[in-house]
Amino acid sequence: MPQLETATYLTQYRWTLIALFLLFSFMVVSVLPAVKTNFLIRRSIGAGWTGAPKTSDLNKGPASLWSWDKI
Amino acid sequence: MGAAYFDQFKVVDLIAITNSSMMMMFAVAVALILLKGNRLIPNRWQAVMETLYDHFHGLVKDNAGTQYFPFVFTLFIFIAFLNILGLFPYVFTVTVHVVVTLGLSFSIVIGVTLGGLWKFKWNFLSILMPAGAPLALAPLLVLIETVSYISRAISLGVRLAANLSAGHLLFAILAGFGFNMLTTAGVLNIFPILIMVFISLLEAAVAIIQAYVFSLLTTIYLADTIVLH
Numbered sequence: 001m002p003q004l005e006t007a008t009y010l011t012q013y014r015w016t017l018i019a020l021f022l023l024f025s026f027m028v029v030s031v032l033p034a035v036k037t038n039f040l041i042r043r044s045i046g047a048g049w050t051g052a053p054k055t056s057d058l059n060k061g062p063a064s065l066w067s068w069d070k071i
Numbered sequence: 072m073g074a075a076y077f078d079q080f081k082v083v084d085l086i087a088i089t090n091s092s093m094m095m096m097f098a099v100a101v102a103l104i105l106l107k108g109n110r111l112i113p114n115r116w117q118a119v120m121e122t123l124y125d126h127f128h129g130l131v132k133d134n135a136g137t138q139y140f141p142f143v144f145t146l147f148i149f150i151a152f153l154n155i156l157g158l159f160p161y162v163f164t165v166t167v168h169v170v171v172t173l174g175l176s177f178s179i180v181i182g183v184t185l186g187g188l189w190k191f192k193w194n195f196l197s198i199l200m201p202a203g204a205p206l207a208l209a210p211l212l213v214l215i216e217t218v219s220y221i222s223r224a225i226s227l228g229v230r231l232a233a234n235l236s237a238g239h240l241l242f243a244i245l246a247g248f249g250f251n252m253l254t255t256a257g258v259l260n261i262f263p264i265l266i267m268v269f270i271s272l273l274e275a276a277v278a279i280i281q282a283y284v285f286s287l288l289t290t291i292y293l294a295d296t297i298v299l300h
Contacts, residue, residue: 002080019095034109
């Protein structure tokens with residue numbers, strides 16, 4: 001079984017970490033904030049709803065957007 | 072003969088990097104391209120991704136804290152794309168290798184342990200003793216709970232790798248069988264093809280479900296760093 005070849009273990013683990021970290025950084029920097037901002041914009045358009053965010057919320061940074069607990 | 076079915080799992084050196092690492096980079100690239108979308112009115116694919124986002128956000132918020140959401144979502148996207156891209160012919164499936172899945176699951180469980188110890192100090196060890204159990208049973212219970220805590224890491228990784236390996240072996244065996252039956256003419260040769268179609272659908276479902284199970288269990292384990300038992 002090629003799964004049990006220990007010679008490939010270190011490189012595979014290293015590349016797993018590299019790929020996951022790469023994906024994670026791109027997600028955190030660009031993908032997730034875009035989706036979140038879209039949600040917020042759509043909700044701010046729905047008028048009359050008490051939980052709707054103010055437009056100033058849209059300018060917040062990505063980290064504070066995630067910790068915002070409403071959505 | 073028997074070993075030929077396992078050839079699909081072989082890690083070989085391609086141009087400078089191995090097929091495994093090439094597949095991982097490819098999955099990351101495909102995931103990032105498909106996740107790109109900032110239309111205010113989403114098209115179909117963006118709607119799928121936003122549904123996933125919404126679902127995982129709710130899931131992580133209910134089970135752990137929202138600070139783990141980016142990690143869990145990334146983990147799901149990574150494993151799901153590796154599994155799905157691995158279903159195509161002539162490509163390598165990264166997640167059939169136990170070292171990848173066990174590497175991820177052990178890293179997660181070690182991270183949970185460190186995070187719990189960091190937050191709760193020695194009180195984190197109360198995870199090894201269920202609340203309300205009689206004290207006389209403590210020596211036995213602590214032993215059992217320790218084993219179950221450690222086996223989390225093993226079961227999380229082995230589940231993913233074993234499911235994917237079994238699926239891909241089934242593909243190889245049934246495809247060989249079906250091709251043999253096709254070449255020998257007859258009315259019955261429609262059945263192996265039908266079975267192949269069914270198995271392909273099943274494996275596509277397994278690919279997504281296993282990725283979901285992996286990230287769901289990760290979320291549940293991460294909850295131990297938030298709430299004390």
